[in-house]
Amino acid sequence: MKKITIFIFALLLSFHYFYAQTTTVTKQNTLIKSNHNFGLTNPVYNQNSPMTYDPSQVSSKGAAFSINYTNQGGTSFDGYPSGTIGGYKAGGTYSPGNVNTCGMPVQIQDLTDNLRINWKTSQANANDSDDKWWATINVIFDSGTSTSEPDPDARDYDLVIQNVSYMQDDLTDFINPGGRYWYFAREGTPDPVTGIKPIKPFTLYINGVAYSWAVRYKFFDYPAGHPEVDKNDKVHIKFIPIDNSAPIPYLDHSLKQFIDCTKNYIAYVQLNPAELTLANQKVGESTLWIKSISAGYEIYEGASTLNNDYFYTTIDNTAPNALTNLTGIKQSGTAVLNWDASTDTAFDTYSIYRSDNGGAYNLIASDIRINNYTDNTVTTLSYNYYITAKDRSFNESNASNIVNLDFTPLTTTLTAIDDAYVRNGTYSDINYGTTQNIQVRETTSNSNTRNSYLKFNLTGISNIISAKLIVTNTGTNGDVNVSEVSNDNWSENTITWNTKPNINSTLGSYSFNNSGNFDLDVTNYIINELQGDKTASFALTGSTTNYMQISSKEGAVAPQLVILYKNDGSTAKQTIVSKQLINNENESFSTESDIVLYPNPTERTLNLQINNPDTNNGKIEVYDSLGRLTQKSAITSSQMSFDLNGTPGIYILKIENNESVITKRVIKQ
Known part of the structure; x- marks a missing residue:
């Protein structure tokens, strides 16, 4: 009864207060x-x-x-x-x-x-x-x-x-x-x-x-x-x-x-x-x-x-507070942005601003009313983004934090997993799979014709933009034809003239006119091979009697396939290329966090910090944007430096350390 009396009193008091007002x-x-x-x-x-x-x-x-x-x-x-x-x-x-x-x-x-x-x-x-x-x-x-x-x-x-x-x-x-x-x-x-x-x-x-x-x-x-x-x-x-x-x-x-x-x-x-x-x-x-x-x-x-x-x-003359925690990810060729929602009581819309390759910021989207946005207009540039909020008086906040999403195409360099040459005539059953140079020559003289074969494993490669086959001429000058082969069922340790795969259509040719690297565009062929067994084999044949030599993977510079691929988050790319792709050995991956590069971009000097350096077998190779080897060094300590004395542009570091191969991109200003 006491509780009921108190409740009625409180109710009457609230009514009295309401009507009194x-x-x-x-x-x-x-x-x-x-x-x-x-x-x-x-x-x-x-x-x-x-x-x-x-x-x-x-x-x-x-x-x-x-x-x-x-x-x-x-x-x-x-x-x-x-x-x-x-x-x-x-x-x-x-x-x-x-x-x-x-x-x-x-x-x-x-x-x-x-x-x-x-x-x-x-x-x-x-x-x-x-x-x-x-x-x-x-x-x-x-x-x-x-x-x-x-x-x-x-x-x-x-x-x-x-x-x-x-x-x-x-x-x-x-x-x-x-x-x-x-x-x-x-x-x-x-x-x-x-x-x-x-x-x-x-x-x-x-x-x-x-x-x-x-x-x-x-x-x-x-x-x-x-x-x-x-x-x-x-x-x-x-x-x-x-x-x-x-x-x-x-x-x-x-x-x-x-x-x-x-x-x-x-x-x-x-x-x-x-x-x-x-x-x-x-x-x-x-x-x-x-x-x-x-x-x-x-x-x-x-x-x-x-x-x-x-x-x-x-x-209302007061703009909303600047937005916070803008983040971005690359996803299937788009830039996906997220940020903390505005807490302004009169919030109305968000605006998206973008800078392309460090240029001026431009408004790319407005009237956005949710705190995420997908930019599907990106191509192959580096983009910076910031977001603003507007209230219903169109007062606009200051910029949020800036987030960068770099869609600049990346390069991965694949080393031939098999390379060998074969010779006809009395040498038809002999295997030449471990020489430091593979040979090319075309002649009617018995036992003097030589063809070379290269094989690359394409596992983990996708969304390619271009592919170049790079070889290093170590012999005389001349023309070398590059062709498809009928199958990939050959090994550098067993291939001979008598067991070599058939040569199919010609992809192009090199014209050796000096010693050094030469490249050939093989993009369409690699795209086709990716639809199949993800293995690409090439036959190299001569068109003259000149005796030509090409450095093998056992030599100074291995044949390489330099692939430029989309950096758009579509799929995982072969940014870590294990040695299993090179010699079919078991692998033990390092992580990319084991390698720190700074400063990047750099004007010239590049410093490397390598956790757990492999000072016995580790090595570092530097390639330019065309995939040409410009420097090479053994890993000697956990702190190393390189002098990038070439022209400004993008360079790729290929770092072999503790049974793994990691590629890093460096920008030289």
């Missing part, structure tokens, strides 16, 4: 806060339809109110109970708004997006069959001075924003000669039956959800002598929700967006020349003053509780 409006116009100004209007205050508000909440909720509306009979317009911000007339005195506190009065030409309307409505018992009401905003324009009382008879531009109403509008044009009539802004392909174009929506967002309005342009064509003939010079524009069943939950958007829309959407309304001239003259005329904004209910019938939960304006 509520004040009833007892006249048509009541100024509830001067200077700002906030005013409440109840045209039916004496018709059993009381309007109440909480004076203690005016500073936070503005012109909020609740009206218990009861129709006293009839179906005509009963009035517009509403709250007003800005200029307001009460007790026979007009008080201009304070531009510093509410943003008005302001001329259209000086209006910015910093002035936002904040409005939220709710209703109770308002959806019965006899209820008829519209929740709307009315913007009051005037052509007088900044402080003069607006003249409603001289107002030729009306702007109404509907939040919700008792029923869904049918959004159809209304043709009514001799009276009021209207058209909706439309665009797109006409309906094949009616010939009418679809509505052109005006769309705003709250928390990433889109809410759209139809924009209606009302004109007047009253005959001379009609009591409302003065309206013939007026253009009345109303924003009507396209889906009345799911209205925007609240407004927190710039007034300028709506005014700009009324001007811009004229182009989407089917107007005759006179109507077009009138619209261009009256709609959004730059010198008009915005004196005040009212929000409330157009009431006609029924009995319901209609609320302005809050209604005020915000002057």
Whole structure:
């Protein structure tokens, strides 16, 4: 019993507190806060339809109110109970708004997006069959001075924003000669039956959800002598929700967006020349003053509780905080960005900025409303990204942290896993698989023709851009033909003239004119071989009697296949090439973290830190962007340096250490 008594006492106390805070409006116009100004209007205050508000909440909720509306009979317009911000007339005195506190009065030409309307409505018992009401905003324009009382008879531009109403509008044009009539802004392909174009929506967002309005342009064509003939010079524009069943939950958007829309959407309304001239003259005329904004209910019938939960304006000149934790990954040829969501209460959109190869940043995407983005326009460049946030006044934050995603193609160098030469005649059964040079010669002299064979394992290679076969001439000059072979079922330790695979189509040729490296483009052949057993074999044959020699993998420089591949995260690439691919031995991988290069990029000197250096068998080779060997050194300690004295560009370090081969890319500036 004690608990029940305490509960009832607390409940009565809360009711007493609630009603003690509520004040009833007892006249048509009541100024509830001067200077700002906030005013409440109840045209039916004496018709059993009381309007109440909480004076203690005016500073936070503005012109909020609740009206218990009861129709006293009839179906005509009963009035517009509403709250007003800005200029307001009460007790026979007009008080201009304070531009510093509410943003008005302001001329259209000086209006910015910093002035936002904040409005939220709710209703109770308002959806019965006899209820008829519209929740709307009315913007009051005037052509007088900044402080003069607006003249409603001289107002030729009306702007109404509907939040919700008792029923869904049918959004159809209304043709009514001799009276009021209207058209909706439309665009797109006409309906094949009616010939009418679809509505052109005006769309705003709250928390990433889109809410759209139809924009209606009302004109007047009253005959001379009609009591409302003065309206013939007026253009009345109303924003009507396209889906009345799911209205925007609240407004927190710039007034300028709506005014700009009324001007811009004229182009989407089917107007005759006179109507077009009138619209261009009256709609959004730059010198008009915005004196005040009212929000409330157009009431006609029924009995319901209609609320302005809050209604005020915000002057927002403060940008959101800079975004944090921007990260990026390469994924299937795209750049995928993620970042921490903005915590700004008026957040609206993100913007994505990108720099290509260190160039200027450009906006590549805007109006993003989720905290991730996929850039599918990347090619083979290095990209830097940053993100900004905008609020609903279009204030833009400073840049987030910058993230780099490098799609510059990478190079991997494969060493021949088998190379040998064969000789005809009396040498047809002899194997030459361990010599330091393989030989090429074409002659009709018995026992003097020599062909060479190379084999490469392509396992782990994909998404190639180009492939070059590089060999080193160590003998005389001449032309060497490079051809496909019929199969890969040969080994350098067993191949002879009598067991060699057949030679197929020619891929190209080298023209040796001095000692050194020569390369041949074999891209298409490698692409085809990747579709098969991922092994590529080549036959090298002479076209002259010149006796030519090529360094083998047992010699100074092994034959190499230099592959340029996409660096786009599509698949794992052969960035670590195990020695098993070279000699079929068991392998023990190192990780790339065991090798540290610095500085990178470098102007000349490159330092290496090698964890667990293999000072017995380890070695380092430096290749240029064409795959040509430029330097070679044994691993002698955990700290080493190289002098990159070649031309600026990309260099590849091939590091053999502890039974693994790791390639690293270095940029020389």
